[in-house]
Amino acid sequence: MMTFDEIKTLLTDKFGADAIMDAETSGLQPAILINPEMIVKVCEELRDNEKTWFDFLSCLSGIDHGIESNKFSVVYHLASIPYNRQLVLKVVKEHSRNSENLPVFHSVSGVWHTAEWHEREAYDLVGIRFEGHPDMRRILLPDDWEGYPLRKDYQAAEEYKGIKIN
Amino acid sequence: MQVNKTRYDLLTENLQPEEMIINMGPQHPSTHGVLRLELITDGEIVKEVIPHMGYLHRCFEKHCESLSYQQIIPFVDRMDYLASMNNDHAYVMGVERMLGIDKDIPKRIEYIRVLVCELNRIASHLIAIGTYGIDIGAFTPFLWCFRDREHIMNMLEWASGSRMLYNYIWIGGLFYDLPIGFEERCREFITYFKPKLTELNQLLTDNQIFISRTAGVGVLSPDLAISYGCSGPMLRGSGIKWDLRRADEYSVYPELEFEIQVGKGEMGSKGDCWDRYKVRVDEVAESVHIIEQCLNRLMNELKRSPDFDPRAKMPKKIIPKEQDFYIRAENPKGELGYYFISDGKTEIPKRVKARAPSFNNLSVLPEIGRGVLIADLIAILGSIDIVLGEVDR
Numbered sequence: 001m002m003t004f005d006e007i008k009t010l011l012t013d014k015f016g017a018d019a020i021m022d023a024e025t026s027g028l029q030p031a032i033l034i035n036p037e038m039i040v041k042v043c044e045e046l047r048d049n050e051k052t053w054f055d056f057l058s059c060l061s062g063i064d065h066g067i068e069s070n071k072f073s074v075v076y077h078l079a080s081i082p083y084n085r086q087l088v089l090k091v092v093k094e095h096s097r098n099s100e101n102l103p104v105f106h107s108v109s110g111v112w113h114t115a116e117w118h119e120r121e122a123y124d125l126v127g128i129r130f131e132g133h134p135d136m137r138r139i140l141l142p143d144d145w146e147g148y149p150l151r152k153d154y155q156a157a158e159e160y161k162g163i164k165i166n
Numbered sequence: 167m168q169v170n171k172t173r174y175d176l177l178t179e180n181l182q183p184e185e186m187i188i189n190m191g192p193q194h195p196s197t198h199g200v201l202r203l204e205l206i207t208d209g210e211i212v213k214e215v216i217p218h219m220g221y222l223h224r225c226f227e228k229h230c231e232s233l234s235y236q237q238i239i240p241f242v243d244r245m246d247y248l249a250s251m252n253n254d255h256a257y258v259m260g261v262e263r264m265l266g267i268d269k270d271i272p273k274r275i276e277y278i279r280v281l282v283c284e285l286n287r288i289a290s291h292l293i294a295i296g297t298y299g300i301d302i303g304a305f306t307p308f309l310w311c312f313r314d315r316e317h318i319m320n321m322l323e324w325a326s327g328s329r330m331l332y333n334y335i336w337i338g339g340l341f342y343d344l345p346i347g348f349e350e351r352c353r354e355f356i357t358y359f360k361p362k363l364t365e366l367n368q369l370l371t372d373n374q375i376f377i378s379r380t381a382g383v384g385v386l387s388p389d390l391a392i393s394y395g396c397s398g399p400m401l402r403g404s405g406i407k408w409d410l411r412r413a414d415e416y417s418v419y420p421e422l423e424f425e426i427q428v429g430k431g432e433m434g435s436k437g438d439c440w441d442r443y444k445v446r447v448d449e450v451a452e453s454v455h456i457i458e459q460c461l462n463r464l465m466n467e468l469k470r471s472p473d474f475d476p477r478a479k480m481p482k483k484i485i486p487k488e489q490d491f492y493i494r495a496e497n498p499k500g501e502l503g504y505y506f507i508s509d510g511k512t513e514i515p516k517r518v519k520a521r522a523p524s525f526n527n528l529s530v531l532p533e534i535g536r537g538v539l540i541a542d543l544i545a546i547l548g549s550i551d552i553v554l555g556e557v558d559r
Contacts, residue, residue: 026489027487027489027490027491028263028264028489028491029490029491029492031490055392055393056392056395057395058395058492058494058501058503058521059492059503059505059519059521061505061517061519063507063517075490075505077492077503077505077521079494081392081406081408084413086492088492112393112394112395113390113393113394113395113529113530113533114393114394114395114526114529116529117525117526117529125227134172134173135172135173135174136170136172137172137174138220139219139220140219140220140223140558140559141220141223142220149225149228150227150228150231
């Protein structure tokens, strides 16, 4: 079983120093900020390395950090069933909130199948696209819904197909 | 940006002449709520299953953007509406840990929480077992399960004032102490319920027709179960000994004795529908065992006293420090998680995301439902035990 710092060393040894952007250690659950370009490789390594074996993706959340910061991030909550350990990974990108051009992250649906539906949910509600996702459709809202409700700049819809919403 | 064709487009565009699309649901009784399954069939064989959900989407996360931590509890109740106590417990634990008061909760409160949660777990599993019988064509087990569940509903109504959506477990305490006489009535119920469980086993578990319909059907391998994020009885049915009550040792579970039940492939192969069903039946027996231990404690060393105030430790203002935190707990359906982001300034969380067990358990259906008979698909779906309130949130 590896400690948080050992996992960090393992990743920098394997993928170089630029794989890890930063680490958050102040809260109850420390998190590693991963370079968005390398997230898929990092996840594969953490899943397959016999010292970590993070075989279970508990949760994947897309996050809008607010209008002032213009940042979007994806948070991965990993769990290892053999070692009974948890790990938090984060990727952050800046984005201009241009509605034509959604923020894009790499999909980890090839690493854990469960990420497929989680990423569809993040796309549906937060408006984050995942590159390499096989089925990027809305999942909870109707297919023709406009906008992404959990975006901080979202304007609540007034009607849907002629039905007033109040 | 160039939009690639989705898997859904590829599946539905190129139908062969012998293939047909059938919609199962959203008003189909065996979909356990408003779930639509789009099936690509060739005669009786299901070639592909495409689940469509969202019919019960109630904007849980959107609502949470404008509610304080305490106000969210009733909304949490309505996610897995068959196991409201367990939802509350997980949520409340998360907030308490963020506030750093989780070690100060009196033992009596923790035991009452576990007691009501395990009662609710039995109620939830009874529905799963009963409705599964109906899916397969057995009507009597359903009536028997609902009869016994009603006793639990009445008891929890007595404690909380509500039949299904309790809002009983609060941050730092409880709504009220248990009503006087609750422990005795609960003990009577356990005495009544134990032989009923044996009867249920004789009626359904060992029933040859039931076994023929479920054994060897919908086999889910352990690798696939983990990769699809399945948890709870789904994962344990595939033979993996993984229970968060033991793994995370939250609340007073380390002080309680119980076994983690796993599927053994007794009737067919490991990880089939019968195994998942049997794990639930065995878990009901384990919950009964846990309840007995809780009652022993609550009636002896943690006896009620007139000056005991279940709201004494409740914080006046619930403002956690700036942080993000993921809490997970074992719901009857599996791993229920909440992801909190707190800004440290207001009583309103910046984000509360729920990781619902049914949502992840359902995502494996296209995989294990491929190539089966339509009637078997019903058996597989029933064995997943979904609650649409939680899938759609």
